[in-house]
Amino acid sequence: MTDRLRTSRRVALGLLLSLTAALAQAVPLLIGVITRADDDRLEPKRVELAYLGQPGGPLRSGIDVAIGESQFELDAAKLQVKVEAVEATSADDAKAQAARLEKAGAAALVTDLPTAWTQAAAAATKLPLLNAGNADNLLREQGCRANLFHTLPSERMFSDALAQTLTARKWSRVLLLTGPEPEDIARSAVVQASIKRYGLKLVAQRPFKMSADPRERDLANPLLLTGNTDYDAVWVVDTDGEFARALPYRTALPRPVVGNGGLMAEAWAPRFERFGAPQLAKRFQKAQQRPMTGIDWAAWQAAKAIIQAALTAPPAKLMQTMNGADFTLDGFKGSRLSFRPWDRQLRQPLLMTDGQGVISLAPVDGILHPKNVLDTLGADAPEKLCKAAS
Amino acid sequence: MIDNIPLRRRYAGCVLLIAFGLALAATAHAKDSGKVFVSSEKDNALTVIDAKTMVVTGVIKTCKRPRHMKLIEGNTKLMVACGDSNKADIIDVASGKSVARIAFGDDPEVFDLSLDGKTAYLSAEDEGALTIVDVATGKSLKSVPVGKEPEGVLTSPDGKRVYVTSEVANMIHVVDPVAGTVIKNIAVGKRPRRMILAADGAELWVTNELGSSVSIVSTKDLNVIETIKFEIKGMRADDISPVGIALAPDGKTAFVGLGRANHVAWVDVASRKVTNTVLVGKRAWYVALTRDGSRMFVANGLSDDVTVVDVAAVKALKSIPVGRVPYGVVIDD
Numbered sequence: 001m002t003d004r005l006r007t008s009r010r011v012a013l014g015l016l017l018s019l020t021a022a023l024a025q026a027v028p029l030l031i032g033v034i035t036r037a038d039d040d041r042l043e044p045k046r047v048e049l050a051y052l053g054q055p056g057g058p059l060r061s062g063i064d065v066a067i068g069e070s071q072f073e074l075d076a077a078k079l080q081v082k083v084e085a086v087e088a089t090s091a092d093d094a095k096a097q098a099a100r101l102e103k104a105g106a107a108a109l110v111t112d113l114p115t116a117w118t119q120a121a122a123a124a125t126k127l128p129l130l131n132a133g134n135a136d137n138l139l140r141e142q143g144c145r146a147n148l149f150h151t152l153p154s155e156r157m158f159s160d161a162l163a164q165t166l167t168a169r170k171w172s173r174v175l176l177l178t179g180p181e182p183e184d185i186a187r188s189a190v191v192q193a194s195i196k197r198y199g200l201k202l203v204a205q206r207p208f209k210m211s212a213d214p215r216e217r218d219l220a221n222p223l224l225l226t227g228n229t230d231y232d233a234v235w236v237v238d239t240d241g242e243f244a245r246a247l248p249y250r251t252a253l254p255r256p257v258v259g260n261g262g263l264m265a266e267a268w269a270p271r272f273e274r275f276g277a278p279q280l281a282k283r284f285q286k287a288q289q290r291p292m293t294g295i296d297w298a299a300w301q302a303a304k305a306i307i308q309a310a311l312t313a314p315p316a317k318l319m320q321t322m323n324g325a326d327f328t329l330d331g332f333k334g335s336r337l338s339f340r341p342w343d344r345q346l347r348q349p350l351l352m353t354d355g356q357g358v359i360s361l362a363p364v365d366g367i368l369h370p371k372n373v374l375d376t377l378g379a380d381a382p383e384k385l386c387k388a389a390s
Numbered sequence: 391m392i393d394n395i396p397l398r399r400r401y402a403g404c405v406l407l408i409a410f411g412l413a414l415a416a417t418a419h420a421k422d423s424g425k426v427f428v429s430s431e432k433d434n435a436l437t438v439i440d441a442k443t444m445v446v447t448g449v450i451k452t453c454k455r456p457r458h459m460k461l462i463e464g465n466t467k468l469m470v471a472c473g474d475s476n477k478a479d480i481i482d483v484a485s486g487k488s489v490a491r492i493a494f495g496d497d498p499e500v501f502d503l504s505l506d507g508k509t510a511y512l513s514a515e516d517e518g519a520l521t522i523v524d525v526a527t528g529k530s531l532k533s534v535p536v537g538k539e540p541e542g543v544l545t546s547p548d549g550k551r552v553y554v555t556s557e558v559a560n561m562i563h564v565v566d567p568v569a570g571t572v573i574k575n576i577a578v579g580k581r582p583r584r585m586i587l588a589a590d591g592a593e594l595w596v597t598n599e600l601g602s603s604v605s606i607v608s609t610k611d612l613n614v615i616e617t618i619k620f621e622i623k624g625m626r627a628d629d630i631s632p633v634g635i636a637l638a639p640d641g642k643t644a645f646v647g648l649g650r651a652n653h654v655a656w657v658d659v660a661s662r663k664v665t666n667t668v669l670v671g672k673r674a675w676y677v678a679l680t681r682d683g684s685r686m687f688v689a690n691g692l693s694d695d696v697t698v699v700d701v702a703a704v705k706a707l708k709s710i711p712v713g714r715v716p717y718g719v720v721i722d723d
Contacts, residue, residue: 072537072559076575276557279515279539330581330600334650336628372628
């Protein structure tokens with residue numbers, strides 16, 4: 001009798017255990033993804049042009065690759081990742097979507113949205129929101145928020161990286177060509193600040209314009225734009241990409257082109273050969289049938305950050321975990337990456353690429369910083385540009 | 391032996407016998423040839439260095455992207471895993487010539503062998519699997535799924551376990567090679583790379599490249615019992631990226647290549663304390679010791695050279711330029 005009792009107890013205990021196990025198996029981790037509806041950048045004809053620094057496909061791609069490669073750890077921890085991807089049509093809609101995803105149980109959000117939309121979405125939720133597609137400095141400076149993280153480098157990080165590279169090469173006299181769009185003007189201001197920060201000399205700055213008006217044709221003539229002055233490099237600012245792509249080898253003087261044509265700073269380049277990068281590039285290519293771009297890398301890294309935080313702490317503590325001093329990420333770029341506590345920008349090396357291979361890395365050798373040399377790229381702590389403390 | 395050859399020729403007068411004599415001579419020379427082989431990932435070649443004179447004596451062409459190497463068949467042959475050829479090249483140590491190439495899974499990086507040498511266990515980097523290969527035929531016998539980007543592979547002394555690190559899953563997988571299953575996953579530091587057995591096999595030491603540490607696993611209980619953190623004066627914590635690890639012949643000291651911190655650290659196995667460090671080349675990541683433990687050869691991945699270190703004097707003697715992106719070092723002494 002006692003034996004039978006013991007047995008039935010054991011059976012009951014076994015049942016209970018297997019029930020708990022079943023429950024434990026079902027721990028979900030929901031990642032919300034918000035992108036813009038009718039994204040011009042993703043029109044097939046645009047994507048075919050494959051301008052560096054611009055998206056090569058949906059944001060979801062990088063997130064899916066991150067989940068795929070983490071499956072072994074996720075299974076071991078009995079975490080089941082789900083993704084809910086939605087599109088927003090306006091800043092208000094982005095706000096509503098963020099709030100709705102939070103209600104639906106999302107643990108974190110990953111976005112690629114215009115600046116105002118990103119701010120609206122971040123303001124609508126207490127969840128950590130990881131920006132993987134917007135490089136605007138404003139989101140890291142006066143528009144920063146305690147729950148707003150960035151895996152994509154900022155505009156300033158890109159231009160600091162290039163300025164460092166020019167400094168290392170001693171190509172210090174720069175001719176700056178700037179496009180006509182408001183985004184070009186804004187980026188050009190950031191570039192000029194980097195030029196100044198690294199002691200480069202701005203020889204001249206000239207506007208270019210691809211125009212339908214034949215009277216403005218000279219404004220797109222590379223020989224005229226690069227003639228009549230001497231310089232070590234031409235820095236072209238072109239958020240569209242068409243003019244910059246065709247500028248190298250067409251300058252009046254035989255000088256390199258950098259910026260949005262020629263040599264560019266990128267978060268990722270598909271043919272990077274070091275630090276395990278080829279494996280990540282191959283995984284992405286195999287799963288998505290296209291090369292991994294900088295924004296894909298940022299989306300992948302955002303999902304990896306969420307997964308890594310969820311593997312170490314309960315979902316409610318994700319943000320605290322990601323803000324932790326010992327929270328470091330492996331970005332396949334050879335350094336330990338982490339979120340800067342002052343603006344929650346992911347510190348990371350940048351890849352200098354001509355679109356074919358990776359020529360060098362930034363920070364360049366010889367650049368020094370009192371704490372972490374990666375913080376020579378972008379806004380540093382003492383500048384106190386972000387007032388929202390974590 | 392060389393003196394013997396004319397003698398043989400005079401008395402035997404038989405071509406076959408001469409060939410046999412030459413072969414004998416070759417085999418005898420293969421033992422303790424004093425050659426140091428350095429695989430170079432970008433050159434499809436091995437650089438050969440004379441261990442005593444520390445001078446480059448030759449370059450051996452091999453299959454594509456050679457990485458991990460191991461001496462086999464009583465140190466007469468060198469087995470080289472080539473990631474881009476999916477092959478292992480078998481090189482005759484004495485002649486420096488390739489004698490066979492076998493199929494070797496898919497993108498092999500690091501491998502180890504079964505105790506009888508008949509089976510190879512290799513990390514298939516692209517697949518996220520430990521591939522078990524029959525050395526004689528090159529046939530893949532089994533593929534055991536592990537975390538992504540498996541790297542270090544080590545067979546236990548009794549041959550019953552194979553330890554595999556996964557750089558992405560941040561784990562050591564303990565694999566039963568006969569059943570082809572994972573017995574246990576042990577979470578270690580970030581980006582675990584290479585392993586050694588220390589304390590007479592009671593401890594498994596693994597370097598964590600991005601964890602800046604070495605995790606020590608009890609091979610009895612299969613859990614992490616200690617973590618050694620490294621600090622180098624004048625070097626940033628983030629630059630300390632341990633990869634290569636080797637054990638002194640007396641088992642008392644472990645040598646750890648600290649990657650971008652450009653140093654090798656001496657770790658006292660018993661106390662876990664770092665006792666010495668030496669500055670070597672850029673991204674010091676593979677460490678090999680001579681049999682007597684007097685000299686250490688360190689492959690520097692970013693400066694394309696090998697630094698020779700006098701272990702007793704704790705001093706770098708010389709840096710020798712080798713092929714592009716040196717990966718591994720094997721010493722036949």
